[in-house]
Amino acid sequence: MQYLLLIYANEAEADKMRESGHKEMMDAYRSFTQSIIEKGNFKAGDALQRTSNATTVRVRNGKTMTTDGPFAETREQLGGYYLIEAKDLDEATAIAARVPSAKFGSIEVRPIMVYS
């Protein structure tokens, strides 16, 4: 099965962490990504820019409305994702637990919809 791992963390805290231990975090992500590539679980993955660079688009009654910022103000923001292949939810959650941000943020594990 395929799962999307959505990486949520508080941006302000993540910024602070980046100042103090930027290299450690980058290294941790690099070796995590490498390990899931080697195991064949990796499908895709990216980090996202800050929500202050986000734009939200809605179309209502045929009119497009474009607004600054993310869809909802929340305590934790979506900061990146991995698309993985896993045998079942147990394997997917075990991989999610190894995402470096899991130690301070949260990882939402969402199965990919399969149309048949």
Place this chain on the structure above:
Amino acid sequence: MTAVPAIRPLRSTPARREHRMHEGEIERIFRNEAGRVLATLIRLVGDFELAEEALQDAFAAAVEQWTAVPANSRAWLVNVGRNKAIDRIRRQIRLRAKRRYIEAEAIIASQALPPEADEDAFGDDMLRLIFTCCHPALSMETRVALTLRAICGLSTEAVARAFLVNEETMAQRLVRAKRKIRGAGIPYATPSADMLDERLDGALAVIYLVFSEGYAGTSGAALMREELAREAIRLGRLLEELLPGRSAIAGLLALMLLHDARRAARATADGDIILLEDQDRSQWDQAQITDGLALVERALRAPQRPSVYTVQAAIAALHARARRHQDTDWPQIVGLYEVLLRLQPSPVVELNHAAAVSMVDGPARALDLIDALTARGDLAGYHLLPSVRANLLNRLGRREEARAAYQEALVLAKLDPERRLIVKRLAELD
């Protein structure tokens, strides 16, 4: 191999009908076997909902066909259920003509027939089902509901009654759970060795919750609560049988047996609470106590750090061993509460610890502990805090303060029997 009946239509001849078994007896077998038969069917047909339907079909067939219980009723039910599942898939093919059902049928047909009397295979299936129903990806209330429905074989209506929701709501909750099991890929598997302890703790928490609801019962009718406690004990025994030698399971089972052994002495015929100190100990179930004591001993001898259940069971064992209330080994109980506070600190344990301290060092020292606990505000709204405080104040001869504390408890207590007990205590102060 035992002869396994081929699938027969549900129609039966009049002659057979006369010899049909009493439905009550089939009901009894259903309650005993439903969990295990379902567990094996899920493995064979690979789908929770299809297996549940097949299980119902198999029991309907048993009601129709059995004139006596077959030698291996479980294997009979599994085989019939499996064939019924294939029938259902065939009907689906006719209805929707989808290729994947043909594939599914081929897969089921290729599965080895369940070896009759292979207790190991049935046991493995049961463990898988327990860990699926108690999976941490499901909410706690869903885990409890699914466990009672799928493993204990309670009807949806009975599960709904136990948790004071209507049947429709409970049915919806169960459907959503099964959808998540399939959709999210919750495995039908026993966790790997590195995850087993953690996941076992999760399963024990579900069983303990079922038991607590049945024992203390924040709600619901007495009869239903008794059934829940019995089911929890049955689940504990099942897990103990399937994963022998794990002290946390033995500890939890002991805890439940020892508490439940006091059931008959815990309330009057009118439903009034009888506290431990006033219980008629001859009414305690001695066979169950003997069972529980042996399990505590075993759990305590295990090399690992004792689980919280084992420590609580050890406390219950000291109460169970005391022939009279005044024979209770309070110093050891205080010591065990201190162990419990280190393993799993909680304000409720602190409250119990303070009550035990009052039996060793006297009410004044216990009152200091209670006042510190009250000041922290962790148990605000919990009626037993002012109740215990009132008891201590009364023992210190501070009657007016005791009265005020009981009145505070009366405002917080929700269950009628608890309220009646507090009213009685207030009357005794006059």
